[in-house]
Amino acid sequence: MAPVGHVESECTLQRESTRTERCKSHQVPNCITNIYHLGKSIQDDDVLGDLPCSEARSHSLLDILLLSQWEDHALKGNLRYDVSTCQMKIVSGAKKFIAQLNENWNLNTLMDFEKKSFQARGPYCFSDVKPHREDLLICVTFGEKEGSELVSSSILPKDGVLVIANANPVEYGHIFLVPYDVHKMPRLLDKRVLELMTQIAAEVANSSFHIFVDYDGSESMDHRGFQASYFADPLPVELLPSIPVYGNLLSTGIYIGEVADYTLKALVFVSKNFNKTVQVVGEICAYLCDNGSAFSLLISDCGKKVFLFPQVRAPFRYQLSAWECGGYFIYDTQSDFNHVTESYICSLLASVSLDAHNFKTLKQQCCTAVSKFMI
Template sequence: MSGNRYTGCSLQQVSPMAGPHDSHETSYLLPPNSKDWEGHGIPDFVYGQEELVLEGIQWPRDAPGLPEDAVPPSRFDSVLCSAWKQRVELGLFRYRLGELQTQTLPGAVGFVAQLNVERGAQRRRPQSISSVKQAFDPALFNFNKIRPGEVLFRLLREPDLPGALQQEDILVMINVSPLEWGHVLLVPEPTRGLPQRLLPGALRAGVEAVLLSSHPGFRVGFNSLGGLASVNHLHLHGYYLAHRLPVEGAPSEPLDPGGHLHLLQAVPAPGFLFYTSGPGPDLEALIGRVCRATDYLTDREIAHNLFVTRGAPPGKTSPSSALTGVRVILWARKSSFGVKEGEAFNVALCELAGHLPVKTSQDFSSLTEAAALALIQDCLLPPAQAEEVQAALVALIAQDEQ
């Protein structure tokens, strides 16, 4: 058992203004000692093809976690972490996140468990949700109602990147109840009042955010309504975790002749694996396939979770495999409306990937792999329905290939 020695990037040393775009970007930090950000505007983080890091990202050998300063931060990491740290100092979070106790549970899966008592006790109560397709309600809490200082920057793509015509403004803001250091939300054009249903522009931003980070443990994810999304306003999560997760290199088997859809195996829960080696037509095709799959699930009231991480190509891989591309894993699951108070953890995007934020010290000290698997498997679809979903998604992919 150990503390997490690495907090996403070297927060004490990063510069908010490092990188090739210094000459035309504004500061990402709030004015000194300012308690009111009104009138200062939202800075733009503009990125191009050259900043999407495709090669050379890997975990150190024989290390359970990533030592501090092991990875030089990218410009994206520097900007995000510097601005995030300042919001900590300004007291904009519900609690001050300390060094989290972290342990890898003994067993074949490799669960990474973390004790996060404050998040379990102080996070905002989830909204009342009764349908995966529930409409946006402006009267409820949404991201148009946050304090201005919670926004870090606007994520903007340069026109040279594919898919720019479908580009949406993505606001990157702090999650005031963080899972880990650097926990942010990616919110596409909040004033549009989009419900929590995955759209291509949001997924593209999530995948490219992973590629903008030089840290192997920066991940992005999405919870549907009924999949423990607590706010019905379109958003993705992004956060740093300095530990390998089972889904990065777990083996898989192809489900279609073209190899575009795989079934992930030997992980906490079987999931549908999509893979891309980087930006371009391959990434655009992946975005289309994933969103057609999530549309199918949403339209049929099937809750789901999605996880984006650097990882190995599909096939017979292992945790030590090179992180040569991006894995997008999609889980269809039972709907769960509301939080189960008595459980050690609630099952959403990070738990299905093998990261377990545990709510109490007692559960953290007593949690076993078998108990964690039982909690997760209780949230999965019955076998007959799971087979039906798999057949439907294979058919969707086959339509793409015709």
């Protein structure tokens, strides 16, 4: 990924929020943060079909902002390692799984972050943002103007998403996306949060940018943070064909497919209509949460596609992360990296996959959900 410079002067920069915005916000002492307000145009029904998503086009404002802020954070020595120097390879075989050698990788770092960030400490996710003040890059929220704008302020909007650098990155630009008012929501994976996450992916408009979240099926872990990072190449699951489950883009505006020839049973939701995507995926997430089912979500293709990876929940079985579900694996020893095989990865994916009966039930639930919103 080529470095991106600092934010250009094309953005509108304001120093303070209005009184109306303050009523919806929370003062953060000694913390001036860039607030990125998504323009109303990004919320149009057909925006997912109209926005370009290509590396050939110029970077969007939010894309430039995320990359420049993350790179500046890295240059200051705030990351544990330079993930861009990690050895990479394509695992031999038809699936083209991606393997990374990262001897500094520590999954516990992600778990520690979520444990500290999502414990109940008052009405806000971070009562004063102190634990992550130096790692806080920007805050993204819904805007009221036609176009997007950047505002510098010490006022954090309650309906915003805090963008926090991950000091233990999986890939380039790895960040946490944490809803600021998370403890006032019935569950993290509700329609409003999914809507904002999908809009962020659409506004970034970079096909390398992926947003993901994991849910282990337990009530105590309902408040989990979204993450995002840039992957230089498409994840293996994104390159596979799909078997139609419901609809098509021409007649219904939404398509649900079963990922074909993949040992982990998975679904992909594709839509040009923003609201339909959010409503249907949100409905299925609620269904899985209510049934205590583990799953991972992967938002890709600038918000146009959402992959759902349901998983078997068992105390003795390791839950795969969203990037692992997508075919991207990290190894912390040279030996494991050298000897990984496609058959081993396939067996790992199969070990957490739903059986045929439960997957059929989930597909039926998807059809029921999308039919409800098509009326």
